[in-house]
Amino acid sequence: MALTTTTPLALILLTLIPFLTPQIQAQAPAPAPSGPINITTIFEKAGQYNFLIRLLNETQQLTQIQTQLNSTSEGFTIFAPTDNAFQNLPSEAINDLSDQQKVQLILYHVTPKYYSLSDFLTVSNPVRTQASGKEGNWGLHFTSQGNQVNVSTGVVTVPINNALRQQFPLAVYQLDKVLLPSELFGAKSPSSSPAPKSSKTPSKTPSSSDVERDAPSPASSKKDDSAAGRNVGFGFVAGLGLICMGVLL
Template sequence: MRITSAAALLPLASAFVIFDAEVFNNLETSSRRVIEKGQNIVADVEESARNAIGKGHQVFEKTQNALDDALEKVVDGAKTTREDVYNRIHKAGCDVESWLEGSSFENSFVTISEDHPDHPDHPHHPPPHHPPPHDGPPHHGPPPHHGKPHHPPHHGKSNLTVYELISKSNYTTKLAKLIDEYPDLVEKLNGTKANFTIFAPIDSAFEKIPHHGDHKPSKEAIEKVLLYHISDSFYPAGRVLHSYTIPTLYEPSDPDLLGHKQRLTVRVTLKGPALNFYSRIVAVNIFGTNGVIHGIDSLLIPPPNVASIIDLLPGEFSTLELGLGKTGLFDKINSTEYEHSGGTFFAPSNFAFKKLGPKINAFLFSKYGQKYLKALLEYHIVVDKTLYTDAFYDAKDDKDAATRPPYYHLDLPTTLEGKSIAVDITRYGPFVSVRLNGFSRVTVHDGVASDGVIQVVSDVLIPPKKPGGGKDAEGFWQGEELSVEEFKERLQPFVDESMEL
């Protein structure tokens, strides 16, 4: 507007005859100033326009690199673990130190300085054992670093697929390179047949993998690992935090071992939400056109079988492993020869055995009590029925896993002939209570394995007196002290005719 007004005055000024040279010179100087000022304004407008275009490009680039925006301030916090620790994770498929974190019979193996943002006394991280009084979101909110403004949900939905987001990010270059080796997987993650959830390991996660010289995993093994990071169900952050297990695209090659797609365990630890007890979620809710991406700080390795996990935790399961070995059951559950499709192992800890008292333990592990020990352990094993906290697979039912309500009851038949375990599960928000036979409880739930699931129990499970077991059984053991004779009486009918695995 100011340029237009100045230009309109110029013809009018030139029409006057002005004889005063000084006045004329002043007018000429003023006109030049007006014109120069107008030119400067035009230059400023052009510069502003260029800046606006530049900012437009930056906004577009930020849209394309939404994953970068979410990860740029958390990658430094995803510190590399000691190589010897991750060597065990990489080799075994689980972290033996974090597997039992948060259980009632073990505090935490995690040590965090008080000034660290992940410390439990941090205002956003109240102790995880305080359940909310309602079925709402957890009080501690999203994962660590959630107070920083770079985190979603501030990010809008990108116009790129989940694959394109990963391939364009500066922080998932190694993951993108691996995915690119599998054209079918690229096509799947670019498609719209499902709303995918990808737990994307950031580049620093790959630095944790121990070096084994020139040895490189086979292409089939790498594909299994990649599929174990992907779900074809939609799990935004809120749903992740209110889940206990999540199905993935990975299915063990032998369908007779598990019979369904392998699941991930979601756990709220002192370090924040984690998958399979050790891989922390460091960024959430990076939305694409066909799903959502969450950043994680460690690769997810498909888990080993039940027997291997028990063997990896001697500090908690040495008594159980000894019993399984003495009765020949360890070799059976560690073998692929016996037919089964998934299963549930209720694993008593060393402390659970200790609660039986020294006399019963002495009897069980003597040559006279070996048959009783075998019958007792068979009462902890369920075959062909895999019970997760929030899903249940029955090998005799061709349907997918049944979704369970917040409260439900099941009677699970064990390998001890005619005896079942009564299971009552109650969920409230991210917390869960699993009761067995009305008394014992699950202290560590959903230990996923390649051939089933482990539910760690607080007490050794003793069969009820009334035949049949289940919710109508009588004489459930409620933790009272038993004599050796009373203990033998409960198991006497099964010492010679217990069901073979």
């Protein structure tokens, strides 16, 4: 009897489940929409990016990039040097830069487009960055060997090994070196280097005083000429006198 009583009830419940399920789902709360991406949070969570965060804030580029990121349809890619990467630079490398040059250095680590690691395998060089100067936009060059991707500036070449974030609209890649643009850190022109010093001692050019000292003075020349004239005259008179004495004898 118990089995007979339970079976119709179970059948009724099974019949009502398809009708009750949509109502239960409709009453369930919808997932909250994801908020704007916070770049600082990404760096703080990963650690070892204190210097980069400070430089982003000092140049006021963190706010600029954050604002553009939340409104772009192309996305952004950020290359993030670690604290060790900055510490390995000479101290004057950053300190000697002007405020504008520091802005350019930061923007050189940002591309106005989202790139996954696989995109770098087939990308067309140079890849445009947010940095630019009088000569135009500053670009990056990417090369690959197998699945290993390297980024080059013309001054340094850095492998890309770790992705801190790789989800549109933002990709963030860790770098063990700072990307030094050739426009700021390239080799100086040879014309700017000082001319080499000659090891030979130049020969002394005789001065006008030396020439005047060695040359005979006009007075001494006239004196010599008059003495010679007197000697000739005396010899002539002596010879004439001897001839006359011979005639007389």
